[in-house]
Amino acid sequence: MREGHVKVTYFGFPGRAEPIRLALVIGGVEFEDERVAFSDWPVMKGKVPFGTLPVVEFDGAVIGQSIAALMFVGKKTGLYPDDPISAARVDEILLYLHDFSSETVSTVWERDSQLREKRVTKLMRQSLPEVLGRVEQILAQNGSGFCVGDAMTVADLFVFSICLQLTVYQHENSLPSGTQDLWPGLPHLLALRRRINGHPAVRDWYLRQPSNLRALL
Numbered sequence: 001m002r003e004g005h006v007k008v009t010y011f012g013f014p015g016r017a018e019p020i021r022l023a024l025v026i027g028g029v030e031f032e033d034e035r036v037a038f039s040d041w042p043v044m045k046g047k048v049p050f051g052t053l054p055v056v057e058f059d060g061a062v063i064g065q066s067i068a069a070l071m072f073v074g075k076k077t078g079l080y081p082d083d084p085i086s087a088a089r090v091d092e093i094l095l096y097l098h099d100f101s102s103e104t105v106s107t108v109w110e111r112d113s114q115l116r117e118k119r120v121t122k123l124m125r126q127s128l129p130e131v132l133g134r135v136e137q138i139l140a141q142n143g144s145g146f147c148v149g150d151a152m153t154v155a156d157l158f159v160f161s162i163c164l165q166l167t168v169y170q171h172e173n174s175l176p177s178g179t180q181d182l183w184p185g186l187p188h189l190l191a192l193r194r195r196i197n198g199h200p201a202v203r204d205w206y207l208r209q210p211s212n213l214r215a216l217l
Contacts, residue, residue: 006031010054011038014168014213016066016101017054018161020073022196023154025205027077067094074154081149089148093138093155097162100131104166108174124178128166132179132186135159139188145195152196159189160196167216 006024010017012035024031036044036053045051049064056062056069058076063069071094074080081087107123110116138147147155169175183190196202197217206214 004059005057006059007034007057008032008054009034009036009048009057011036011041014161014164015054016161018164019154019157020054020056020066020070022157022161022202022205023070023073023077023079025201026152026157026199027073027079028201029077067098070094070154070158079152079154079157081153083149086149090153090155093135093147094158096134097131097158100127101162101165103127104169104175108169120175124176128179129182132182132189136186136189139192145188145191147192156192156196160193163189163193164216168213171216 006029008017008020008024008031021031021033041053048055049062052064052066054066054069055064056073058072063072071080071091074090081090104123104127107116107119110119135147139145142148144150146152147159163179166175166179170177170179197206206217
């Protein structure tokens, strides 16, 4: 890899790579955005750390596991706190949302139709309102418009990306609609989404993405 080269490797949708991409975009870091076709994944799986995506390559270092990669990129782009307490607050949000993301992904990809129906019901009626409500509470208590401190961090980008991926799943009918009914009770979360979506670098990023994704923002 040439010096200074950065690459993010993931599938062709936002998912767990999106907060990493957005951190690089906001940080002004040029990067290669490699999108992997599902048909190519079985061959590639044995060649990446831990057999999972996303993977970030940064100046020759290959970093697997989405949370580790996001924290690393956050530190490189100034979107991760220097203060240990604030850093821990960011970490706990990332890990909390990662648990929810894992539940969502496993629910969407559940092949047993009866079990899938039960899991979707639990996700939409219990897990989703609980998680979004907790993020709303965090934002309200912090009072700055961001999850931690008075500036944007990777925690905010992960929140934004979770909301975007939920919208994608619902648009694809992988999950039932319903989140729109929650937004009136989540004003701080809605404001955060709008703030990130309105960031000039983020706007430019999505202008370069497929129109069907832009329509979901």
